[in-house]
Amino acid sequence: MKVKIRKGDIVEVIAGRREDRGRRGEVIKVLPDKGRVVVQGINMRRKHQRQVQTQGRTINPGIIEFEGPMHISNVMLVCPKCDHPTRVAVQRDEDVSHRVCKHCQTLID
Numbered sequence: 360m361k362v363k364i365r366k367g368d369i370v371e372v373i374a375g376r377r378e379d380r381g382r383r384g385e386v387i388k389v390l391p392d393k394g395r396v397v398v399q400g401i402n403m404r405r406k407h408q409r410q411v412q413t414q415g416r417t418i419n420p421g422i423i424e425f426e427g428p429m430h431i432s433n434v435m436l437v438c439p440k441c442d443h444p445t446r447v448a449v450q451r452d453e454d455v456s457h458r459v460c461k462h463c464q465t466l467i468d
């Protein structure tokens with residue numbers, strides 16, 4: 360499956376954890392090999408951190424919150440033009456491919 364979501368895109372969560380559904384966030388990382396994305400403020404995970412020493416720095420113990428990767432099928436790109444979560448069509452223009460909003464047919468980039 361080809362990944363049509365890129366870093367910096369705004370996506371809406373359409374499936375997955377109940378507390379995340381319907382929320383929007385910016386894609387901060389794409390993991391194409393795993394078919395996953397990391398979305399800012401979504402799918403928050405907590406990790407208990409022990410005190411550790413690395414390279415002369417001390418990392419204090421506590422609870423660290425971080426965004427967990429989520430499957431790409433759980434999110435939909437939000438079209439910057441019509442503001443709808445949408446499927447994306449890819450239009451090839453010679454060797455450049457553009458993403459097109461299937462909702463309003465606008466070229467996204």
Ligand SMILES: [Zn+2]
Pocket residue numbers: 438439440441442443445460461462463464465
């Ligand atoms: Zn649109």
